[in-house]
Amino acid sequence: MDAVSFMQRQKDNSADEHRLTDALGTLSGRRPKALLPIMVGGLAAGGLDLISAFITYGWGVPRVIAAGLLGIKAIHGGLFVYFLGVALQFFIALSAAAIYYAASRKLEFLKDHALICGLFYGIAVFLVMNLIVVPLSALHGRGPFGLMALIQGLVVHMLLIGLPISYSVRRFSE
Template identity: 65%
Template sequence: MEDSVPGSWSKRNALLAIAIGGMIAGALDLTQACILFGWDIPLSIAAGLIGPKALHGGAGTYVLGVSLHFVIALSAATIYYAASRKLGFLIEHPLVCGLFYGAAIETVMNLIVLPLSALHARGPYELHDLLQGLLVHMVVAGLPIAFSIRRLANNPMRAIKP
């Protein structure tokens, strides 16, 4: 029956899976960041785009930071979805793959995104902070994305299996 699903329905499922996974991951990650580092963390996120002056910004800068955070989370969900279309094990093993994906998100943010941001954030990092970041992103980002894609997106591998 999967093969007879119209293209628009399949696209709607993909967008729903990406939106739910990205929004849950974004909400959990932003909440934990605010709890751990303070409620002005969206200003730091905005500073990654517009520079250190954002750290003293107002409501507009705060909203920009929150928006950027969710753009990043939705982008991460989109990447996982796209990869899952070719790599069936991402759908078949969401627990393990989600944990690894969360660690990959944290690693990319620390080694590529933050150094290239307007803040040019680079280490040295404390081991405790690195481990905490990895574990948090494995759970609050990787798992919601992996499980939403598994649950809500059409699985292209089902049509292949007997």
């Protein structure tokens, strides 16, 4: 190998390393930018919703959440079932935050109008949970809802789920 071809190979390797570094920087730069709003919004929404459920329905709520996956017998389950319910609560909230974040990448108004969009997103989450997820769960829950339960569910989802998610995406997204 002569000196000219060696220098050319070094130059090509250097260019390849630079491209790889740029690509890795871009990838790693995007992950934290997406992860922060999803984690903050999802954890806040999941925590606030769980606290609201504890206040309204008592400390057994995580077992009911787990029963949606395991069946009605889970309501009498132990500590594992309880923590599974808590984990499922946060999985659902983080999923809702990830969906909102992904939508906000294409629909800029979701970030620009976080108040209105967050309130409507809370309604959408309520509808998806009560018209799709719960009926398809192992509990096969269905309405009809009493008027007060419907209003309470909508308000909780609007204020404690939709708004934390929309404002976290607005605050922590690029």
